[in-house]
Amino acid sequence: MAKPKTEFAVNQKIVYPSQGVGKITEIFKKDFNNEPTFYYKIYLEVSDMNVMVPVSKAKDLGIRAIVSKEEAKAALNSISEDFEPPTSDWKLRYQMNLDLLKKGTISDIAAIVRCLYHRSKVKELPILERKLYDNAKKLLEDEIAEALGISDKEVEAMLHEKLEPLGLRIEKKPAFTDEDEDEDEYEEDSSSSEKDSDDFSSEDDD
Structure with a gap:
């Protein structure tokens, strides 16, 4: 499975609605329900937590780049x-x-x-x-x-x-x-x- 074109890059700062500012620390592939799926690994400093979000779901969740x-x-x-x-x-x-x-x-x-x-x-x-x-x-x-x-x-x-x-x-x-x-x-x-x-x-x- 080829790596998909992603909106965000590793080390990019993003905003996760309701969660705060985060940083993309990794983009990786993992099987989910026996299907290979690409994920963003996001570190949220405010809660000191890492979360995994499917690349395909990021837009639906409102994840976006930091504003200008x-x-x-x-x-x-x-x-x-x-x-x-x-x-x-x-x-x-x-x-x-x-x-x-x-x-x-x-x-x-x-x-x-x-x-x-x-x-x-x-x-x-x-x-x-x-x-x-x-x-x-x-x-x-x-x-x-x-x-x-x-x-x-x-x-x-x-x-x-x-x-x-x-x-x-x-x-x-x-x-x-x-x-x-x-x-x-x-x-x-x-x-x-x-x-x-x-x-x-x-x-x-x-």
Whole structure:
């Protein structure tokens, strides 16, 4: 079986949606269901884990190259742009942002950070949304750092500069709304369903 033409090369940095920035460390052939299949071996630094992804499935999983400097700067600048405030129904807001996270473009990740930062200044985020915000912010910082060739700390400071004026423009609302009544129950349901919805993500090769 001849080696297929691959979109990514060994030692290339990529983005694996919901997982973060990774590095292609190997492209190899392995039998799967008695069929020879080519795989990418990807090292994910944020979780210190190696995963194997079939070359033919990489596009379906949203795996992509690191964005250009221009795209990274555009995503960073979009944080401070005016936008429609997010819905107060946190379950709907959570699902919308989770869908964006799975799509995994840098503009989608920036939109999640902006949306949830905005909401956090109105009312403290539920636990699931807080985790989603932290995850999206880390993904954004890591990719922008790679694209611009700077440190995560520098990007974190740049993000803070974009987010802080946004927070100052937001008027605080009452701490309780009807939409938040069943927060805890929803978090329990979502936590269990989240575990079942991981794509191909964590196939450790060890």
